Amino acid sequence: MKKTWLATIVALAVSSPVAQAEVNINGFASIKAGKASSGDSLYGYTDEIDFKNESLFAVQFQSDLGEKLSVTAQLMARGNNDFDAEFEWAFLTYQLDDAWRVNAGRLRTPFYKYSDFRDVGYAYDWLRTPQSVYDLGFDTIEGVSVYHSGSIGDTQSSVQLVYGAYDGEVTLQGTKAPAQINNIFGASWELSQDWLSVRVAYLVGAVTVDAPVFNPLFTALNGAGLNSIVKAIDFDDDDGSFFGLGMNYDRNDWLMVAEYTHVKVKDTFYANQDSYYLSLGRRFDSVTPYISYEKDQDDAKPEIYAGLPANFPLLLPIASIVMSQEFENTAWNLGMRYDFHPAAAFKVELTSSENNMTNQKDSLIAVGVDLVF
Amino acid sequence: MKKVLLVTAIAALCSHSVQAEVNISGFASVMGGKLTSGTGVPEFGLGPTFLANYPTVGVYEDEWTFKPDSKFGLQMTADLTEGLTATVQLVGRGADDFEAGFEWAYVSYELNEHWTIQAGKKRLPLYYYSDFFDVSYAYLWVRPAADNYTWQIFNYTGVNAQFNYQLGDWAMSGNIYTGREDDGENKLLSEFFGSQPVREIWKDIIGGVLSFNRDWLDLRFTYMTYQNERYSAGVPVLWNGKNTRRGNFAGFSANVDYNNWLLLSEVNRLTLDGGDFDTYLISAGYRIEQWTPYISYADFDSEGEVHSTASLGVRWDFHSSAAFKFQFDDVTDDGYDGLQVAGDSRAITLGIDLVF
């Protein structure tokens, strides 16, 4: 009897699965619903309640292969993509030592302070990252990234260098167009100490966008011997640059976050974009109300057609394309985060966005739950 | 008495929960490359291009890119009950913008020690490397020769039976399969070889594979037949007035792994409605500790479409689960007018393959 009992216990202990290369699984999800005011549309929402637009579900697989090598893959399904799964990022990591790390594969472009976790709603207090600033697209690139983390006295310092390429789509003049950004070089540096952190980022790349909708215009301009105008408008291996500044203050339950970005693409009709936001919040136990202000200022480039005579037949289409980039928008957000569970947060946010040129206002209310697991 | 009951109860409970065992494994490739030179095909308005992967349209051009050969795969196998398992494999390829698709999804039942039957969605085991095409860690080069693996269909849904027997010193294994594949918008035909959405159907697929292995020698025979149906922008494509045509594949592969010498070879023929498409591959490598330099030559020959690639490279097994690879490819496109693919090109590719 004793023998049988002992043997069974041993057998049971042994039959439990022995992991070979251990795979760690984590995930996060957001279930969000929003509705714009009657007749309005904002951030993909219309005046009918929409549960898909900002909802998403992601699972991350990570495996430590030993000898400083590990692999990470994040599978994401977005509501606005019909929940079709996509490898949002997928990279190998080589941990050189405690301070240096190299990632290679499909990576997140380090534009903004919250670039790395913009999809992980649980990581920040707002319902969504401020759209005036977090609106560039090109969120993922394929390439190599080097990280260094260290300290300068009492201050933590982390530096990221990135090299890669983007191959995807952008939305230009309301239509989707294939775009490539090659030879992307970038660096970001974040310093943090206790209750204050500051960040600066700078990236450059060669931008090419294939927009056949402009072909008739370009053909006409080339025919009129105005090749220089075509070059000044089109996106053909033109130098683009991104500059960003960010800061975060978290002290005595008062929170303040601000970011500023400046984007331009030379020799294209792309406006020089200045965007920023300032957010103020206060933590009361598990409830954090906040208010934020956003501004997006895009300056068009009328100098492109300044030299053309006033009666030039193609002046109107050129001017309309160039000046369509002129844009000025401000938005106010009022919201609250409620941590009702150690792994979940409830969010509600009211947004009022005003187009300063047309004086059109759009309002939106959204609620949601962000989870991590 | 009480103790016996307790023991039996625990044993019964635990044996039940152990049955739902899920095993997760995966593979990944991070590869970057670019052309060093290329002619493109001026007649088609195609700039310098290296078509490294036909089925997924993985293409290298003048700029450095990590997309064409990079991919991630995750496999989950669940042990359902005695001998019955369910497996799914998700693969995201750079060439498809890392959209995750179920590449394999099947159930497997072990009849006995020699036979296993499976049903579901699997990879079409045409050529030697077809089955594990995406698991780059498993083979020598950066990719299986593009000139050989040119077919637009590479999955099927159906049933198959695998078997293995020991015949003296030889280990014999094989696979008999049947099924079909209906690709609503075939990527190779719709994007690279055409400009209209093409729906490609391979039906009434019946095929078999027979492999023999003994120490350092590996022999494989393959045969498959199918019916091809195609719709271009919704309109059925006709061949000699009929809307289906029969295709027959036959192939032989011999691989040697002896005393650090590797010799890999493969020859295949597809006969499609009277036309022959011949491919062959010959490759050699020599293992020096963790390094294996290699050379390879692959050829595709059919009436009008002729292209070949000579490759030189090295594999470095720097880690127990990962390998670094560097490869130089020289493509020669001798297609007749209108039947060229991507022109001549020279390209380099390098990166890391791993499994976990």
Next chain:
Amino acid sequence: MNWLKVMTLTTAMTVTSAMAEVAVIVHPSNAATVDQAEITRLFTGRGTTFSSGSKATPLNLAESAAARGEFDSKVLSKSSSQMKAYWSKLVFTGKGTPPKELTSDADMKAAVAADATAIGYIDAAAVDGTVKVLAKF
């Protein structure tokens, strides 16, 4: 004489540690006999029974264990990388799964002693009465 004895002893010891023998072990009740080809067959997924016809459950040591590298190169004549490539061809094509892995000689002995169908291996120096040795390499 004493000096010669010491010399012989030292030589013997050096030889043993350089060899790092691997012992292939089974459950004490297992009457099967195996040769290298048979062991290779069982550990490369090409067979699931002993020559006697009874079921065989191969068990591997984890890659971190010293005896694993010895086993792969001496018995299977392959490096660990080659074995990994070999198994990945089978795992990701549904043709087989690698043997379960145990992290140490002690875990391996316990697993083999508890399963009459098990066949595994440990460092020869770790052999004791709980398991039966079928072969040494």
